[in-house]
Amino acid sequence: MIHFKPYYAVIFTSSQSKHTNGYIEMANKMELLAKQQDGYLGMESARDSLGITVSYWESLEAIKKWKQQSEHLQAQLKGREDWYNWYHVRICKVEREYEFTKVESTI
Amino acid sequence: MIHFKPYYAVIFTSSQSKHTNGYIEMANKMELLAKQQDGYLGMESARDSLGITVSYWESLEAIKKWKQQSEHLQAQLKGREDWYNWYHVRICKVEREYEFTKVESTI
Numbered sequence: 001m002i003h004f005k006p007y008y009a010v011i012f013t014s015s016q017s018k019h020t021n022g023y024i025e026m027a028n029k030m031e032l033l034a035k036q037q038d039g040y041l042g043m044e045s046a047r048d049s050l051g052i053t054v055s056y057w058e059s060l061e062a063i064k065k066w067k068q069q070s071e072h073l074q075a076q077l078k079g080r081e082d083w084y085n086w087y088h089v090r091i092c093k094v095e096r097e098y099e100f101t102k103v104e105s106t107i
Numbered sequence: 108m109i110h111f112k113p114y115y116a117v118i119f120t121s122s123q124s125k126h127t128n129g130y131i132e133m134a135n136k137m138e139l140l141a142k143q144q145d146g147y148l149g150m151e152s153a154r155d156s157l158g159i160t161v162s163y164w165e166s167l168e169a170i171k172k173w174k175q176q177s178e179h180l181q182a183q184l185k186g187r188e189d190w191y192n193w194y195h196v197r198i199c200k201v202e203r204e205y206e207f208t209k210v211e212s213t214i
Binding site: 008009011013017044045046047048049050051052054060080084085086087088089090091092093094095096097098099100101102 | 115118120124153156157159167187192193195198200203204205207209
């Protein structure tokens with residue numbers, strides 16, 4: 001995923017509580033829903049003791065709309081009530097990027 | 108970690124190869140070394156099938172110096188040779204942030 005226009009990243013770091021009931025289903029649902037939003041570019045997630053999800057967006061406006069999307073608001077509420085001990089959201093402008101991909105030797 | 112000055116995030120997403128020998132030791136060493144660098148603010152990591160490490164810095168200059176730090180250059184080379192199938196680095200300016208912390212009810 002290489003973008004030549006400026007774009008934005010939302011870094012969501014979180015610590016899950018012991019109340020994980022329904023979390024996986026909601027996370028999957030929100031991922032599918034995010035993909036349908038205008039201005040969505042991509043998402044990357046990893047979790048061990050900490051969870052980090054980074055989503056990528058075309059504009060701050062697209063991020064704002066997604067934050068206010070009605071089903072997503074329900075999920076956020078449920079997240080605060082049940083699933084998370086804490087979370088931290090950072091909205092960032094991607095200034096520069098580079099990537100590496102291994103070319104396997106055939107020798 | 109709340110900062111009132113603008114600051115920067117480096118999002119490092121990676122896929123590990125099968126060659127993980129020495130990786131954990133080097134990751135721990137690099138985390139300790141990063142903490143000693145001027146302008147370092149913090150670091151968050153999670154790994155499952157994907158690895159995501161986000162480090163936070165006071166300035167683009169601090170990020171550039173850390174990228175060029177000699178022991179870190181060695182680690183980057185070893186990473187490309189052995190440990191990673193691919194990685195993607197995004198250098199971002201944190202534009203806005205907010206956080207949630209649960210206050211447990213005593214009832």
